[in-house]
Amino acid sequence: xxxxxxxxxxxxxxxxxxxxxxxxxxxxxxxxxxxxxxxxxxxxxxxxxxxxxxxxxxxxxxxxxxxxxxxxxxxxxxxxxxxxxxxxxxxxxxxxxxxxxxxxxxxxx
Numbered sequence: 001x002x003x004x005x006x007x008x009x010x011x012x013x014x015x016x017x018x019x020x021x022x023x024x025x026x027x028x029x030x031x032x033x034x035x036x037x038x039x040x041x042x043x044x045x046x047x048x049x050x051x052x053x054x055x056x057x058x059x060x061x062x063x064x065x066x067x068x069x070x071x072x073x074x075x076x077x078x079x080x081x082x083x084x085x086x087x088x089x090x091x092x093x094x095x096x097x098x099x100x101x102x103x104x105x106x107x108x109x
Contacts, residue, residue: 003032003046003075008057010068012041018085020062028053031080036088046080 008017013036021034021043028049035042045053058067 002077003044003080004050004054004072005075006043006045006054006057007040007071008043008067008069009040009071011064011066012036013088015064016062017041017065020060020065021057022083022085024053024056024060025083028056031083032078033080033084033086035086038089044075044078044080045083046077 018034018036018041021041024030025032025034025043025045025047028047030045030047030049030053032044032046047053054070054072057070061067
């Protein structure tokens with residue numbers, strides 16, 4: 001079994017993207033993590049539902065987000081036990097950040 005390292009670029013920070021990814025991963029039984037970097041959102045993911053996960057990342061994305069690209073490359077199996085949200089990391093490059101907005105009802109739930 002292998003996993004994927006997924007890099008999502010676009011307006012994916014400050015719009016509830018990490019909590020969305022976390023909820024989707026838990027729903028599909030995906031293990032790994034999600035983090036923000038200046039490169040974009042990085043997801044390390046393992047599990048049976050990875051093709052569905054990749055498809056739903058675009059179809060269910062938060063309404064204020066914009067996905068410009070999704071890059072996925074296979075990675076060796078790491079044996080993650082759960083899916084977690086990691087703290088943001090600085091990789092030294094530029095990323096798009098959305099303007100400040102109010103919290104929507106879906107995010108509050």
